[in-house]
Amino acid sequence: MSEIRGGRVARAAVAFVVATAASAITPTAVAATYGAGCVVPERPATASSANLVPPATAARVEASRRAGAAAPVTARRAGTPIPVYVHVVSKDSTPEGGNLSDQQVFAQVAVLNQAYSPTNVQFRLASITRMTNSGVFNDATPWSNREAIMKELRRGGADALNIYTVGAPDGHDRNLLGHATFPWDYKAAPKRDGIVVHYGTLPGGNVKDRNLGKTAVRMTGHWLGLFNTFQGGCSNPGDYVDDTAPEAIGSNGCPEGRDSCPGGELDPIHNYMDTGIDTCATEFTPGQAARIKTALSAYRNINL
Numbered sequence: 001m002s003e004i005r006g007g008r009v010a011r012a013a014v015a016f017v018v019a020t021a022a023s024a025i026t027p028t029a030v031a032a033t034y035g036a037g038c039v040v041p042e043r044p045a046t047a048s049s050a051n052l053v054p055p056a057t058a059a060r061v062e063a064s065r066r067a068g069a070a071a072p073v074t075a076r077r078a079g080t081p082i083p084v085y086v087h088v089v090s091k092d093s094t095p096e097g098g099n100l101s102d103q104q105v106f107a108q109v110a111v112l113n114q115a116y117s118p119t120n121v122q123f124r125l126a127s128i129t130r131m132t133n134s135g136v137f138n139d140a141t142p143w144s145n146r147e148a149i150m151k152e153l154r155r156g157g158a159d160a161l162n163i164y165t166v167g168a169p170d171g172h173d174r175n176l177l178g179h180a181t182f183p184w185d186y187k188a189a190p191k192r193d194g195i196v197v198h199y200g201t202l203p204g205g206n207v208k209d210r211n212l213g214k215t216a217v218r219m220t221g222h223w224l225g226l227f228n229t230f231q232g233g234c235s236n237p238g239d240y241v242d243d244t245a246p247e248a249i250g251s252n253g254c255p256e257g258r259d260s261c262p263g264g265e266l267d268p269i270h271n272y273m274d275t276g277i278d279t280c281a282t283e284f285t286p287g288q289a290a291r292i293k294t295a296l297s298a299y300r301n302i303n304l
C-alpha cells in the first residue's frame with residue numbers, strides 16, 4: 001500500500017530551528033506552567049484497557065464538547081491548513097539515536113494529509129526543531145517530568161499541532177508508541193498540548209509493522225478530539241461516534257472478520273482509531289469527520 005503521495009511540503013516553505021540547548025531547561029523551571037490534563041497512551045498490544053480513557057472522564061468531556069460546540073467561531077479562515085511544529089528529540093546525532101532526517105518529517109506530514117483528506121483537515125509543516133537530550137529521549141512518558149522539558153519547545157496556539165518524536169521509554173513502558181492530549185484540555189494545560197510518537201514509527205522508521213506513520217495519524221486523531229474505536233467497549237456510547245461499530249478491545253495485526261462485540265457490524269479494524277498495524281489502518285468515517293469539526297470549532301478556534 002502506498003501511503004505517501006502528493007507530498008505537499010515544499011522545502012523552501014520550511015523554517016528550521018536547529019540544536020536547541022536542552023541542558024538549559026530543567027524540570028523545576030517548567031513545572032509551574034506545565035499543568036495537568038488527560039493523556040491517551042498508545043501501545044501496540046491492547047489486550048487490556050491500557051489505552052482507554054476512564055468512562056466517567058469520557059462522559060464528562062463529551063458533555064463539555066457538546067456545550068462548547070454551540071459557541072460560534074469566527075477567527076480562522078475556512079480551509080487554512082493546521083501549522084505543524086515538529087520537535088525531533090534524539091539521544092545523539094545519529095539516525096539510530098532518533099535524529100530523524102528532514103525527509104522523514106516531510107513524509108510524515110504527507111501521511112497526515114493523505115489520511116485526513118476525507119475530513120477536510122489539512123496540515124502544513126511550519127518548522128523542525130531539534131533537541132539532543134538522552135534523558136528526555138528515553139523517558140518522555142506522561143508520567144515523567146522530563147516530558148515537560150521537551151514541551152518547553154512548544155510553538156503556536158491552540159490551533160497549532162506540535163509533534164514530538166522520542167525513543168522508547170526505559171523500563172516497564174518500553175512498548176509505548178506515543179501519547180496525545182485532547183483539545184478540551186488545551187485551556188488548562190496549553191504547554192502540554194500536542195502529540196508524542198516513537199521516532200521509529202515515522203515513515204521508514206525501525207518499528208516493525210508500524211513504520212508508515214500511522215501512529216502519528218492516530219495520536220493526531222486524539223488531538224483532534226477522537227477517542228479510540230474501542231473506547232467504552234461493547235456498550236454505548238462507546239467512542240461517541242455513531243458510524244463506528246463498537247469493539248471490545250483494540251485489535252492487533254489486521255484481524256479481518258473480527259467481531260468482538262457479537263452482532264451488528266464487524267469490528268472497525270481498518271479505522272485509524274483502532275490499534276492495528278499500519279497497513280491495516282486506512283479509514284476515517286463521516287461521523288468521525290463531524291466530531292473533529294465540532295471539536296476544532298469548540299476548542300481550537302478552527303473552522304473547517
Ligand SMILES: [Ca+2]
Nearest residue numbers: 238239241244
Ligand atoms: Ca461508535
Ligand SMILES: [Ca+2]
Nearest residue numbers: 261263264265
Ligand atoms: Ca459487532
